[in-house]
Amino acid sequence: MDKDKVYRAIGILMVAAFLVFTAFPLYWxxxxxFKERLEVIGGISFxxxxxxxxxxxxxxxxxVYASYIRNSFIISSVEIIICxxxxxxxxxxxxxxxxxxxxxxxxxxxxxxxxxxxxFLIPYYALYTFLKLFDTLQGLIIINSIGNLPFVIWLLKxxxxxxxxxxxxxxxxxxxxxxxxxxxxxxxxxxxxLAVAGLFVFIFTWNEMLFASLLxxxxxxxxxxxxxxxxxxxxxxxxxxxxxxTLITMAPILVGIFYLQRxxxxxxxxxxxx
Amino acid sequence: xRSINPWLLFLPAFIIVGFNSFFPTLYGAYLTSQxxxxxxxxxxxxxxxxxxxxxxxSTVWGALLKGAAFAAACVAIELPxxxxxxxxIYKESRVNRILRTFFSSPLLIPPLTVGATWLLLTRAxxxxxxxxxxxxxxxxxxxSDPLQAFFTVVIMDVWHWTSFVILVFVAAxxxxxxxxxxxxxxxxxxxxxxxxxxxxxxxxxAMLIVxxxxxxxSLKIFDEVWSLIGEGPYKATNFMSIYIVKTTLxxxxxxxxxxxxxxxxxxxxxxxxxxxxxMAGRRT
Numbered sequence: 061m062d063k064d065k066v067y068r069a070i071g072i073l074m075v076a077a078f079l080v081f082t083a084f085p086l087y088w089x090x091x092x093x094f095k096e097r098l099e100v101i102g103g104i105s106f107x108x109x110x111x112x113x114x115x116x117x118x119x120x121x122x123x124v125y126a127s128y129i130r131n132s133f134i135i136s137s138v139e140i141i142i143c144x145x146x147x148x149x150x151x152x153x154x155x156x157x158x159x160x161x162x163x164x165x166x167x168x169x170x171x172x173x174x175x176x177x178x179x180f181l182i183p184y185y186a187l188y189t190f191l192k193l194f195d196t197l198q199g200l201i202i203i204n205s206i207g208n209l210p211f212v213i214w215l216l217k218x219x220x221x222x223x224x225x226x227x228x229x230x231x232x233x234x235x236x237x238x239x240x241x242x243x244x245x246x247x248x249x250x251x252x253x254l255a256v257a258g259l260f261v262f263i264f265t266w267n268e269m270l271f272a273s274l275l276x277x278x279x280x281x282x283x284x285x286x287x288x289x290x291x292x293x294x295x296x297x298x299x300x301x302x303x304x305x306t307l308i309t310m311a312p313i314l315v316g317i318f319y320l321q322r323x324x325x326x327x328x329x330x331x332x333x334x
Numbered sequence: 335x336r337s338i339n340p341w342l343l344f345l346p347a348f349i350i351v352g353f354n355s356f357f358p359t360l361y362g363a364y365l366t367s368q369x370x371x372x373x374x375x376x377x378x379x380x381x382x383x384x385x386x387x388x389x390x391x392s393t394v395w396g397a398l399l400k401g402a403a404f405a406a407a408c409v410a411i412e413l414p415x416x417x418x419x420x421x422x423i424y425k426e427s428r429v430n431r432i433l434r435t436f437f438s439s440p441l442l443i444p445p446l447t448v449g450a451t452w453l454l455l456t457r458a459x460x461x462x463x464x465x466x467x468x469x470x471x472x473x474x475x476x477x478s479d480p481l482q483a484f485f486t487v488v489i490m491d492v493w494h495w496t497s498f499v500i501l502v503f504v505a506a507x508x509x510x511x512x513x514x515x516x517x518x519x520x521x522x523x524x525x526x527x528x529x530x531x532x533x534x535x536x537x538x539x540a541m542l543i544v545x546x547x548x549x550x551x552s553l554k555i556f557d558e559v560w561s562l563i564g565e566g567p568y569k570a571t572n573f574m575s576i577y578i579v580k581t582t583l584x585x586x587x588x589x590x591x592x593x594x595x596x597x598x599x600x601x602x603x604x605x606x607x608x609x610x611x612x613m614a615g616r617r618t
Binding site: 063064067071072074075078079081082083085086088089092100101104142145146147149150152153154157158159162165167169170171172174175176177178179180181182183184185186187202203205206209210213238263266267269270274285288289292299302303306309310313314316317318320321324325326328329330332333334 | 337338340341343344346347348350351353354355357358359361362365415418419421422423433434435436437438439440441442443444445446447450451452453454455459460462465493496497498501502504505506509524525526539540543544547550553554556557560561574575578579582583588591592595596598599602603606607610613616
């Protein structure tokens with residue numbers, strides 16, 4: 061049928077156009093990161109005249125950006141440890157056990173996930189000053205769990221729902237208690253799910269900007285997103301360095317996407333679409 | 335014993351999230367009844383005046399209206415494009431997998447870096463987009479033209495999020511049973527009819543979910559816009575989150591900022607509730 065060929069051609073054209081649309085901004089970012097300050101201001105060029113590595117070198121080794129990166133890694137990694145164990149237990153309770161108002165609690169967790177961060181800014185500002193958590197790594201780790209922990213509960217609940225109950229039943233009949241069953245049966249099955257959840261938590265924490273930029277002020281606690289935003293708001297704009305820092309900020313995530321692509325639909329729709 | 339108290343399992347997570355959410359929400363609710371500037375003036379109880387101010391604050395309703403228009407524009411572009419591309423690349427093959435991964439590359443990167451990337455593209459003095467538009471005879475400057483600023487943010491959101499729509503639709507299309515397609519082929523149905531009467535109805539649920547989630551997410555948009563143009567020329571991109579942060583940071587008006595926050599928080603919770611009801615209705 062001729063009509064089908066037309067549809068197909070249009071489809072291929074759209075895919076190609078979307079490919080260019082996706083790629084060009086990233087390409088532009090990459091080449092800008094290698095341009096010298098004057099070359100960026102001087103006009104549009106689609107290839108750097110000379111690769112100016114100092115855009116990467118100066119912020120990292122002559123400025124404080126290395127410590128921002130370190131802070132980001134610490135906060136995001138510790139966040140995984142804070143979130144996964146409680147979320148696993150809660151997810152099991154929500155998936156397998158009935159308790160009073162469990163659906164309401166599950167919804168309540170989700171509202172914390174969906175809440176706009178800006179809505180929590182003012183109380184946190186005051187609370188953190190009072191609790192001496194302002195400008196500390198601990199403070200950011202705690203605040204990030206408000207969205208991440210509920211996210212992991214929902215994600216893991218979906219995975220646990222998919223495991224047949226018989227396996228656990230058999231373990232209980234064999235005389236396992238709950239904790240033995242968790243360690244011996246559930247954890248090995250859930251290992252891939254926990255890895256996925258951990259990676260998402262790392263990424264969400266790494267990406268967080270509002271609290272990162274407003275609840276920290278010094279290089280001892282400020283993560284990379286906060287540092288980049290502050291750098292961008294300076295009047296003295298060195299575009300090559302901004303591009304380089306932007307690329308550094310997104311680099312770990314671009315690596316993660318290769319592994320996570322299969323799980324994104326499921327993770328970001330609370331398991332509604334598998 | 336095999337039985338374990340569910341409350342015991344639930345408690346650690348509840349304590350962590352509860353500490354994070356109850357105190358700030360309660361404290362925020364308390365602040366809504368106060369006149370409280372971060373400039374050191376006396377804190378004063380003013381009853382419901384902040385709420386009255388909200389009702390008569392045209393900037394709030396403007397922000398919500400802009401947010402709704404923004405959400406509508408994003409969804410209207412992302413859903414059709416996402417659907418078309420998903421139907422092109424849903425089958426399992428090496429090329430399709432590579433395409434899906436490549437399309438997803440902007441999806442999880444920090445929203446701030448999305449804003450930074452688009453800043454490099456759109457700045458009037460250094461960006462390639464203004465140059466392109468100049469060649470077409472259009473003066474493009476998101477720093478001065480409100481409509482251009484608004485739609486640039488829409489296109490930035492399309493760049494950032496369309497791949498999410500694609501991935502959800504790919505999953506939904508791959509989950510459709512093959513039998514109806516086979517019998518339609520046997521009956522010699524046209525590809526338009528197959529799309530209209532088999533694919534589209536089969537993916538209705540996924541579309542509804544994506545629609546709701548994208549809507550909520552775009553109403554909450556902050557990082558990208560903040561780093562690209564802030565509230566924009568003539569407040570063209572003064573969305574709710576931007577307005578809240580502006581009220582807090584530049585006016586230091588904590589009482590009113592908390593009122594705006596609480597109002598916005600409950601708006602989003604209601605929309606989330608609707609989304610979940612839709613999902614639960616499907617399951618039973």
